[in-house]
Amino acid sequence: MRIHLLKYRTFLFLLLFLVNSVNKGFSQNQTKADSLEKIYNSSSRARQNLEILKDLSENSIAPYMKLKFSEELLEIAKKRNSQSYFYTGYLQKGNALASRGDFTEALESYFQAASVAKNEKELGLIKVTLGDVYSLTKNHQRSLNYYNEAIEIFRKTKDSLTLGSVIFNAGDGYLKNNQMDMAISYLEESEQIFKNINFDLGLAYCSGTLGLAYAKLGRNEEAEKNIQQAIQALEKAEDYSPICEFLNGMADIYTEKNEDSTAIEFASISRDLARTYGFKNETREANLRLAQIYEKTGNIPEAYKFYKEYIIYRDSVLNVSTAQNMAGLRADYEVAQKQIEVDLLSAQRENQQLVVISIAVASFLVCLLAFGLYRRNRFIKRTSAIIEKEKNRSELLLLNILPEETARELKKNGKVRAKKFESVTVLFADFKRFTLIAENLPPERLIKTIDYYFSQFDKIMEKYDIEKIKTIGDSYMAASGLPFPNQDHAYKILMAAFEMTQFVKETKENSLYDDANFDVRVGLNSGPVVAGVVGTKKFAYDIWGDTVNIAARMESHSDIGKINISENTYDLIKDKFDCEYRGEVEVKNGRILKMYYVKDIKEEENKIAG
Known part of the structure; x- marks a missing residue:
């Protein structure tokens, strides 16, 4: 396929694809994948070949193709008890799921890959992928913990490519956590490593991400120059995923310049490519940019439409992080309640008078709880009305995406x-x-x-x-x-x-x-x-x-x-x-x-x- 405009559309470079083939570089070799697919489709024997399936799972760019080949690799490897292929199968399956935004299932696959890892380097790569997933779900502190653990492992090796990549990911994590000094420090170290090994594509990633950092610091001229250089290099390499965030960065820059129409064009291109390749996180960010720009220009209907899509993708992407945070809050609450019970019993033994105070406090809390439940009930009713309204709007949106007959069948049967x-x-x-x-x-x-x-x-x-x-x-x-x-x-x-x-x-x-x-x-x-x-x-x-x-x-x-x-x-x-x-x-x-x-x-x- 020729190089064309659609390659200007998505970034969140976290090592999700590099770790699969460190010796191959950052982007999968789609040309090789196309050649392998011809061999794969040539005979039933080829479709059972573990090496062909392994190479296809590592080199396929489209998430649904990567998922298909990794699952076939695992199925056949398990039947033949070829354990040497388990690690690659689980790792590539996790990468495919993460690219689609199915982070809970991706984490499960990564943990399975860790269970069959044969050496410290493979475990280090798993730490990187776990850091990637937590970064994508905006759990940046946990993400940075995994990245820094992986950095310690790879500093002991001679693998400069992987070390530079992990340091880059950590820098990207600090950027998303708004720790700008740390972000620029890590990105510049990664850039120097890539210069030493003449890794041009890695330099493109560093250039673009430093551009995003400069944009956050208000250094727009430097930011635009870096991002444009990165997009040009990545377009030649047919590396789709990173270009989206860089395009979103360009949208931010043009928004700052009050060139809103150009900003909308960049954000729209980012959104379209992200939707084409199933990149949920990038789709979410592009929708947010469009909602903000349209709101700025006073086009409230368009702003509302894109913000609604942003909410849908945001909820899908953040399920893993939400579940983790809720578990932590519940544990904190239970410990706090237990401590209150112990303190009250001790106080009752020391002074009977505190019983009266406790009863009064409890009565107040009950009243407060009753009032809270009343307010909550009113809130639920209002929320239900909003949800119903949004449901109707979603149905209209579905009719714009699919033929009417197809949309009716999808609503009726769920498929x-x-x-x-x-x-x-x-x-x-x-x-x-x-x-x-x-x-x-x-x-x-x-x-x-x-x-x-x-x-x-x-x-x-x-x-x-x-x-x-x-x-x-x-x-x-x-x-x-x-x-x-x-x-x-x-x-x-x-x-x-x-x-x-x-x-x-x-x-x-x-x-x-x-x-x-x-x-x-x-x-x-x-x-x-x-x-x-x-x-x-x-x-x-x-x-x-x-x-x-x-x-x-x-x-x-x-x-x-x-x-x-x-x-x-x-x-x-x-x-x-x-x-x-x-x-x-x-x-x-x-x-x-x-x-x-x-x-x-x-x-x-x-x-x-x-």
Whole structure:
């Protein structure tokens, strides 16, 4: 996949992924993961290979893929009693769960990894991951305790990469605990270690996080310079997670400058990427930024919408910390109550007069308790009304995320069954030479340009009742014929494709928008797909099947300004459009499909349409 704008969107660099493959560096090798997936899918024997599963669990970036491969690794390793794979399996499972925000389950996996650790270094890595989880749940003091224990372990080793990484995490923890002097001291030590070993990506992390520290100290020029340098380096490395917090940092800086529209753009990009990859903590922080900025600009409805989402993600992320704090408060309360009982008994033996005082005090406390219960009851009633109101608002939000029929099924059953559609047409479009052009544009201008194109594409899809599925960087995906089947799905989406290519062409030729100098290519394929909702807490409507894969192949074999279709789509539209045969292409399972360029709508059809 090419480098594109969507990589400018999420950070909370805590060693959650580095510890899995210290010898590989900070970011997983997604290219290697893609190659391994091809091997994994090639045969049932490959899917049982422990080494392949181990490498896939370590290198996969998407949390749901990391979780899938780590669980398969553990299942097969347990069947074969291959204990040497248990540590990696539990560790990677914990990393995947933590990335999704399921911190209680992540902690359980990390503790299981600790139980099978073979040496002090592996135990040290577990301490790092535990520190990461507690940092993510804002239990910063406990997080720093684990980090400093891990630092003591790795100072005894020659592993400079891991030592620098743990010191970096501790510095990040001090930053989030607002201990700025300690934060900068640790980050600068980590930066020096990475310089000594020529670790450029680690230097990018340090640069960006120091930028966040400078921003908190009001040193905005230094902050912006550091963060921009970090984003550029991380974008080249395709390291998604850290870029979000850096973008949030940019949003803070532009908010301080009173450039609110630019701040909203940075925070929105951070939120979108975090939602795309299931990063709950980063989604929460981006929602908070947006709520604060919209409140500042006086747009209260938008501020309220994003603050509500912030509350939802905040409660999900902080469950672990809340449970721990409640347990501690309960223990403190019970000890205090026991001490009161002992003191009262002793006082009664010493002086009977204190009994009268105690009774009076108790009566007062009972009255106070009764009054408190009365107030509490009133509070519960008001809260229930608020909750009901929020429930109604949440239902409206769900209808904006999912098709109405799908949303109703989700509310009724708590889940959505996958549904097969026998005949739909899938469209893929992307911009040619996007990476080359994007490298010469500042981030904020590139963001505005992409939004200009995709907003118009959305309007075209709405015009033809076509379901937009998703955007991935500069790639745009849509499907016609679902969630409500229709007979002319191929015709509708082809008409939409012509409008898309014409819009891009006119924009470039007539210079209708600054920096809008892109060329688009389009690919279509028709056939059956399976559609459904993925995720249990963050829902997304998606489609799967060979039809989707072939549509992507059609797009990759298309050319500038062209609409390339498979013979499946050709059979549906050949009577209405003039097409040009352009050869064959091999698809999955060795099948050969013919390809056609769609030239124009036939004259008689054009008259009917007109």
